Amino acid sequence: MNSEPKPVVTGYPAAAQPSYSGTAAAGPAYGSSYPYPATAPAYYPPPPPPPPGPYHDPNAVYGHRNSSSLFIRRLIIICISVFLIIAIVTFILWLVLRFRLPEVAVSAASVSSFNVSNSQQVTGNFNLTFMVRNRNQKMGIFYDRVQAAVFYGSDSISETSLPPFYQGKGNSTAVPARFAAVSAYVDPDVASSILKERSNGGVVNFHVRIMAWVRFRAGAWRTRRHVMRVYCDNVRIGFSNSTSLIGSLEGAPKTCRVDV
Missing domain, CATH: 1.20.5 (Single alpha-helices involved in coiled-coils or other helix-helix interfaces)
Incomplete structure (x- = not known):
């Protein structure tokens, strides 16, 4: 008999051969193939979701605009x-x-050294007095930048500036004005018309214009500035004859039209 020990065989047991007899092959004996019980397969949970991005409130900009x-x-x-x-x-x-507009009238007028040359030049000194009446019983009137002019027809003969003044409630003020015409050129038709009027009855009709900035005041309350325009038409200056150099206002004081 052979007394040598049998070698130890390690490794996996041989697979069972399929049976052709219709019976299942016998499995390995308990404890011969797997000395330890089989462990369950490892379980890996799904990865955590990514962190949320920064939140932008759509109402923030709208709220600022609102x-x-x-x-x-x-x-x-x-x-x-x-x-x-x-x-x-x-x-x-x-x-x-x-407020009511003031009343303005030419109360007196005189002309001296008046002459119209053959070269259509007018010379003369005009002295007029304007009577200005404040019809307001509750307001005074400031008159600033007062300008006046003497016309014959549409031609200006002389212009002048008048001093500013204040008129109290219901007061009347006499405002003198002096105009000096020194060889003022006029249209030939104007010159001939002046000579014709002076020779036919000796009365020459002049026009006077006044423009001023006015403000109305009642206590501490004042209105804004208004442009006042005064129209004194057909101021009749009578001369004694066609060659007279001196003339004066004919008839009653001439009432003027006042616009603002």
Whole structure:
């Protein structure tokens, strides 16, 4: 007998051969192939979701724009309200006070050294007095930048500036004005018309214009400046004859038209 020990065989057991007899092949004996029980396969959980990105509130910009628009709307409403309040107060004051235009008349007029040359030049000194009456019993009147001129027809003969003045409530003021015409050129038709009027009855019709900035005042309240225009048409200056150098106002004081 062979007494040598049998070698130890290591490794996996041989696979069972399929049976052709219709019976299943016998499995390995318990404890001969897998000395330890089989472990369950390892389980790996799904990866965590990515962190959320930065959040942009879509209402943030809209809210800023909305607040700016609200501020602009409120500012516009305030401006309109202030304007309406001022307009209403001004209208009420106008209804209460309701200024009236002054009355202006040429109360006196004289001409000296008057001459019309053959070269259509007019020379003469005009001295006029305007009577200005403030018809307002509750307001005074400021007169600024007063300008006056003497015309014959549409041709200016002489111009002058008058000093500014203030007129109290219901007062009448005499305003003197002096005009000096020194060889003032006029249209040939104007020169011939002056000579014709002076020879036919000795009365020459001049026109006087006044322009001034006026403001009405009632206590501390003052109106804005208005441009006042005065039209004194057909101021009749009578000469004793066709060669006389001196003339004076004919008839009653000449009432003027006043516009603002």
